[in-house]
Amino acid sequence: MVAKDLRRNDPNKWRKTEVMLRHPVLRDYIPETKKLTRTSLAYMLNKYKSVYVKPEVGTGGQGVMRLEKKGARSYYCHAGLDKRSLTTFNALISFLKSRINGKPYLAQRGIELLKYGKNPLDVRVMIQMNPRGQWEATGLICRVAQPGKIVTNRSNGGTVMTVRQALSRYAKGKKLRELNDKMNRAGLLTVKQLSTQYPNIKESGLDIGLDAGLKPWILEVNMSPVSKMFRELKDKRIVRKIMRYSLAYGRKLTYNIYPEQDNKPAAKVKRAGRGNPAVRRKAVRRR
Incomplete structure (x- = not known):
């Protein structure tokens, strides 16, 4: 309860x-959603064309980011008006950590x-x-x-x-x-x-x-x-x-x-x- x-x-x-x-x-009706971890993100990016990561607690679309895997090694991230490519999964994780600041996040299947x-x-x-x-x-x-x-x-x-x-x-x-x-x-x-x-x-x-x-x-x-x-x-x-x-x-x-x-x-x-x-x-x- x-x-x-x-x-x-x-x-x-x-x-x-x-x-x-x-x-x-x-x-x-619910897109696959997991608590954001290094393992869950790798799984989601391998399974879906795009993945949205967002705060467990938050309103107004604040902190929401769209991620894509481009080919075997590169990744794309769209956060607000900021768009960038990252050449390794480790680089993507480092970038996310800098934006998340230790807050709990979710990874959700991206819907086109x-x-x-x-x-x-x-x-x-x-x-x-x-x-x-x-x-x-x-x-x-x-x-x-x-x-x-x-x-x-x-x-x-x-x-x-x-x-x-x-x-x-x-x-x-x-x-x-x-x-x-x-x-x-x-x-x-x-x-x-x-x-x-x-x-x-x-x-x-x-x-x-x-x-x-x-x-x-x-x-x-x-x-x-x-x-x-x-x-x-x-x-x-x-x-x-x-x-x-x-x-x-x-x-x-x-x-x-x-x-x-x-x-x-x-x-x-x-x-x-x-x-x-x-x-x-x-x-x-x-x-």
Whole structure:
């Protein structure tokens, strides 16, 4: 059982991955992931075209690096805007040690992500506990990496757009709806599995990568996700619902629905409960 203070939000990626891997269906959505050691990295680089190394604990894409093995002896590393070739495995290990500074890291199979233009993209899937106490998929949004970078996070210069816009080259109409449903189902399955170990979670944001075959891969799960990005969508119903649900389970919000209102107090969104006339009418009918 996890510590009491981690039952709602555990920042450790390895612990969350272990919980998800216990589910026979979810296991197929998760890229092979190992604790980073010299041995595990050699194994992963020999097995996969690319490998991502990232901190066990960290947010915003900080510290993430993409590694490739080039031929029999050389290696390539992409970290932030820094790209370099290393001529031996020992040189690669030395470089990684200089960047990692003794912190625990993970090595994860690299997924060749779909691109918007020339830049990799992923999808943030928002899953929340609704006021009825049921898990619900409340939002999908695409994040596109800044040119020259490997991570899509807004804090690293990424941009956001609708799934329809970002994936227009790959899926439309029924095909896109089916893909959205598949990502939402993966999200719902994930939070249900995580809640077996983290009973107090109320929301999660999944970062899902899509490969050339449109297979969803769960790259990361954040149990205290940033929902601010959803306000950049034209359809404000999405961010309004996200904010309403967040307030219903007691999360404090520090942003407004419209970015231009950021110098004002955070907008009030009606909670589902005593102050909502629709809920009051239902309560009267029950009596």
